[in-house]
Amino acid sequence: TGPQQGPLFEHAIEQIEPGEIALLLESLPIDERLERWEQVTPEAQVDVLVAMRAQARAAILRTLPEPVLTQLLGRVNAESLIELVDDLPESLVDDAVSRMSQNQRHWFEQASRYSDDQIGRYLNHDLVxxxxxxxxxxxxxxxxxxxxxxxxxxxxxxxxxxxxxxxxxxxxxxxxxxxxxxxxxxxxxxxxxxxxxxxxxxxxxxxxxxxxxxxxxxxxxxxxxxxxQLALELTREAYESRLMATVGLDEETDLFSPVLQSSQRRAVWLGINLLTALLASWVIGQFEATLVQVVALAVLMPIVASMGGIAGSQTLTLVIRGLAMGQLSQGNLRALLAKELGVGLLNGLLWAGVIGAVAGLWFSDLATGLVMAVAIAINITVAALAGVAIPVILDRRKMDPALSGSVVLTTVTDVVGFFTFLGLGSLVLVS
Amino acid sequence: TGPQQGPLFEHAIEQIEPGEIALLLESLPIDERLERWEQVTPEAQVDVLVAMRAQARAAILRTLPEPVLTQLLGRVNAESLIELVDDLPESLVDDAVSRMSQNQRHWFEQASRYSDDQIGRYLNHDLVxxxxxxxxxxxxxxxxxxxxxxxxxxxxxxxxxxxxxxxxxxxxxxxxxxxxxxxxxxxxxxxxxxxxxxxxxxxxxxxxxxxxxxxxxxxxxxxxxxxxQLALELTREAYESRLMATVGLDEETDLFSPVLQSSQRRAVWLGINLLTALLASWVIGQFEATLVQVVALAVLMPIVASMGGIAGSQTLTLVIRGLAMGQLSQGNLRALLAKELGVGLLNGLLWAGVIGAVAGLWFSDLATGLVMAVAIAINITVAALAGVAIPVILDRRKMDPALSGSVVLTTVTDVVGFFTFLGLGSLVLVS
Structure with missing residues (x-):
């Protein structure tokens, strides 16, 4: 692997600065990454580690014997150590702190008082x-x-x-x-x-x-x-977190973390999703008798759920952005809800018409088309409501809407979609 | 609407700088936004417009009569005009350019030569x-x-x-x-x-x-x-674009754009999604006879599609991040594919076991559990392959994987999921 990155890397490593070396190391499979790591000059090593994502960094730190780590941390400053602290054995951190200058030790202790989302943790101390x-x-x-x-x-x-x-x-x-x-x-x-x-x-x-x-x-x-520069770095990390949160991962995820480790983290998200999928299946299960009689319902039902999910996630994404930028308050929430419900209703009616017609023609049955149309209209409208309400409620409960919003939303749109469609189908289409 | 933002705004508008006024204006419903706009001092108005997202800005520009616009653009500089150019009538732009100093006109013409994703378009000209x-x-x-x-x-x-x-x-x-x-x-x-x-x-x-x-x-x-500062702004816009692209919207989307306008933009995305949903339904339709005989398949089939979709989008998100940061090349692609396939296989087997057992117990039928297990294992593994291949192929064809990646992926996981599950069901469960 990596025949093209090899020479690029060797050429680059002496010219470029730690942030870019970090990006290059992250892009390499782990065995190759360890090989290249040896070529990083000792002076740059701490800065490169600090610039790397936690998982990619941990893959290197794990392999370094204790004396090498001790030496690496020989002249680490407070800012760098606070970034590395979670990936190092406590004894090594204590040791590094004890060898710091009084000033640096002070900054390190101060930074440790603040949480991940407070600026106090990340301050730059190179002041005149x-x-x-x-x-x-x-x-x-x-x-x-x-x-x-x-x-x-x-x-x-x-x-x-x-x-x-x-x-x-x-x-x-x-x-x-x-x-x-x-x-x-x-x-x-x-x-x-x-x-x-x-x-x-x-x-x-x-x-x-x-x-x-x-x-x-x-x-x-x-x-x-x-x-x-720090603001740019923190901004990038915040956005990376939001992007990765949508699939249940975090910003520190390594492109090449070991298969077993990757599998574990992702399995959790698949497991959560399974629970919501099982709930949706349970709803479908309540209509078994109907499905046996009207098989068209089984063919069409994924469309209802899917359209609701898509419409809801558009609203959800817009609202999460508003929350992240501090643009949502009690004052404009009602206006936003009214607008999103308006959009939902309009698109609900539009697509209800289109899909109802397609379904009616497909199964040559007007009633099937009508049931489909009503279910689509209801689900897209409910999706708009849920797309506003879910992230706002999660945010008030101090839960991250970027992480859990889409799971909760999908649960709502699946359950409402299947229930409305199959329920209506049972009432109207079953003789 | 907005009783709490009113006083805050009035207090703020004289103290704070254009970027923050822009954020505040964007957070207001359109009628209120126009009201508040009147309170922005004439000196700050152009800067505020420049800092706003295009749609939110257009909502204001649309209402301003031509003489007011002409006056507003009286002393606009090249950097600001290039941001506004798409939302202004051409005659007004030409007029503004003709009144610019020679220097500014030169910068404007230079900036116009570059595309949206080239730095030449956004340069700052306040140089000594x-x-x-x-x-x-x-x-x-x-x-x-x-x-x-x-x-x-x-x-x-x-x-x-x-x-x-x-x-x-x-x-x-x-x-x-x-x-x-x-x-x-x-x-x-x-x-x-x-x-x-x-x-x-x-x-x-x-x-x-x-x-x-x-x-x-x-x-x-x-x-x-x-x-x-410019780098930070451009970085934020790039990430906002990626986040909004996942639901078919763009970074310029306004929290309060008019219902009709919002509906149109979102309808396009819903329409594209409908095509993929119809394709999935068509696949299901091929197995109508099977579904009538084994209704359990109808109940369980959304789980297969859903688990594939989730697993695939995890891989997709990771790969899109790698592409955006320039960390993916011919050199490490094969290693990445091998790793993701490993993760897919492992999670595929794990959840095949779990879901197969649940399905088998639910319907008290070993064969149903086995069909479910095999379909889940296949779909999660295919999803991993697709999650790597789709964004890489789209990127090579100069299409934005953040925009179209998830639609294509969902199509694959839906079609493969339904086909495998119902196909296996037809072979094994139908007597």
């Missing part, structure tokens, strides 16, 4: 910090010495580390060299809170027009910053 | 340009005067506008004031190409550690730059 009494010329010198990306700004903090303000290189050049920073007014940039959720924090930095925003804790201590 | 013979002190002064976001870098161009290099404020401060820029070496930042696709361009700027990268055309003329 200045006391308010520093003179402009010295502040400028400090910024010039800084080699971190996006270091055209410095942050003022008091003796207790509380955030006082932000100052740019541009502003510093314009100040009289001997002026003390604390005496100037500086840019009035409101800092973000460590407890903010990722969506709010990434939007704030995107809309700020700055390359980074400072982040403070509840007491106003400067804890770090969120750069646009 | 410097000739190579300028002295460091004057260059520094030029950068200080610049008020655009991310203007801690300037770009050197020759008399023909060809890109020569990039220089940062930090580098300029370190230079002797009278040194000419052309005599220094500057940072060796390779520019991007206008014809690059969006994924490559956004990744390049993300990994550069810089807030923006210069972009040149085929002849090396500097055409603009891509900032991290």
């Amino acid at each position: 910090l200045l006391p308010p009494k520093i003179r402009a010329e010295n502040a400028l010198r400090a910024l010039q010495r800084a080699t971190e990306p996006f270091s055209d700004h410095a942050y003022m903090v008091d003796g207790q580390g509380r955030y006082l303000g932000m100052v740019s290189m541009k502003q510093l050049i314009a100040l009289p060299p001997s002026q003390r920073l604390g005496d100037t007014t500086g840019s009035e940039i409101a800092p973000l809170q460590t407890a903010s959720n990722l969506v709010d924090a990434t939007e704030a930095v995107e809309h700020s027009g700055l390359a980074a925003l400072p982040v403070v804790d509840e007491e106003g201590h400067l804890q770090g910053r969120i750069t646009l | 340009l410097l000739p190579p013979k300028i002295r460091a002190e004057n260059a520094l002064r030029a950068l200080q005067r610049a008020t655009e976001p991310f203007s801690d870098h300037a770009y050197m161009v020759d008399g023909q506008g060809r890109y020569l290099g990039m220089v940062s404020m930090k580098q300029l401060i370190a230079l002797p004031p009278s040194q000419r820029l052309g005599d220094t070496t500057g940072s060796e930042i390779a520019p991007l190409q206008t014809a690059s696709n969006l994924v490559d361009a956004t990744e390049a700027v993300e990994h550069s550690g810089l807030a923006a990268l210069p972009v040149v055309d085929e002849e090396g003329h500097l055409q603009g730059r891509i900032t991290l």
Whole structure:
């Protein structure tokens, strides 16, 4: 495998930066991945691991003997360790923390206080910090010495580390060299809170027009910053999560995780789906007698369920997007429901007509066509209602609508579809 | 509607920036949206329109009389006009272009040359340009005067506008004031190409550690730059597109587009789905005689199709992600197929056992359980194969696998599922 990626990789590995090496390693089957991993320079190894998806990374970490891991973590910083912490034995993490500088250990402990969806967990700590009494010329010198990306700004903090303000290189050049920073007014940039959720924090930095925003804790201590680069990375991960959640997987899923491991994770989702499919079958089972008499119902029933499922998932996807962007509130929910019901009714009637006609002609029976038409109209309308209600209710109960929304929706559209169609069929078509 | 968003909005509209006003406007039903639109300050209106999704924006533009539109476009720049161009009457666009400065008109014409998925269409033109013979002190002064976001870098161009290099404020401060820029070496930042696709361009700027990268055309003329902010916006739009494509919608879909308009767009997708559902029904129809004899088959058949669909869409989603990130090539395709077939076989056998047992007990018939088990095993395995093959083939034919992948996949799993199950049933269960 991989004859074409080999030379590309060897050429690339010395030129490109860790994020791209990570993408390349992820695209390789595991045995080949381990081979290539050896070629990554020791200086880049930690950064490459951090940039990889958890499962792809774990496949490498699993194979590394403890002394190699210890060495790898020799100079790991707080930001990197917090990303790797779930894939490492606790003893190695403790060991790495104990060897950190006091500062790094502090950042690591702070980051550990926050959950996966709070910005406090992911902060960048490559900041230029200045006391308010520093003179402009010295502040400028400090910024010039800084080699971190996006270091055209410095942050003022008091003796207790509380955030006082932000100052740019541009502003510093314009100040009289001997002026003390604390005496100037500086840019009035409101800092973000460590407890903010990722969506709010990434939007704030995107809309700020700055390359980074400072982040403070509840007491106003400067804890770090969120750069646009970090915002882009977090945004991508959030979307990948939503995309993968629709099929019961997570963002960390590896293209080449071992067959057994992949099978286990996917089996859970298949099992959940089986329960809903069994429920739908149970509904069908209630109409066995009808099906024996009118076999056309058995032939046509998947169409009813399928059209409802498709219409419902269109609404569902639109509503989940609205929820993710914070665009849905009590205030516009009723208007949205009214609009979606309108769309559902219109499409319900349209397709009821089309499908009813097709079914009636196919089985040369007007009544069959009518039953089909009514069932389609009802199911598409119910699907619109469910497509709005299900994600909103899940969201209020703090469940992820991207993950469980489609299963619940399909259950509703299957059950309603089969029940309406076969129920109507029993009433109208059975003599 | 919207009693709670009213005050929030009025409070917000003066404080917040266009991107957030756009999000708020999009979250309002259309009549209310038009009302609130009046409150947006004239200076912010164009930026707000640009930040809105096309359909939500069109709902506003449609209601504005021509003189208001003309005034609105009075000082529109190239970047904004290129975003709005599809929603405006051609005469108004021509008029706006004719009133642009020569520079802006040039940028507009350049941007128009590129397609939706090329970075040349979206470039930011707020650059500080410097000739190579300028002295460091004057260059520094030029950068200080610049008020655009991310203007801690300037770009050197020759008399023909060809890109020569990039220089940062930090580098300029370190230079002797009278040194000419052309005599220094500057940072060796390779520019991007206008014809690059969006994924490559956004990744390049993300990994550069810089807030923006210069972009040149085929002849090396500097055409603009891509900032991290732009990269974030383009990334979000790309993901929104993929998410919406899974239900046959596009990223520009408005939460509150008029019922008739929404219905039309969604009807197309429902129609396509109907064709695949009819095909599945036709397959079932071939086994009418069997179904009349063994009604258990009618009860159980949706389970077979459903399990195949779910298993297939897991593989499909994983493969589409790999394609979108450029992680799939001839080199690793076979390994991926082998792995997915392994997962399919394993889960196929597992769930064949479970479902076969359930079906056998439910209908107290070993043969029914066996037929069910074999059909499930076959359909889940075929689904894995299809989940890899379909998106790869679509991608090679330049069709978007995120859009059409799931329809094609469902067709395959439905047809294979029903055919295998009912076919086996006919052979084994019919006496």
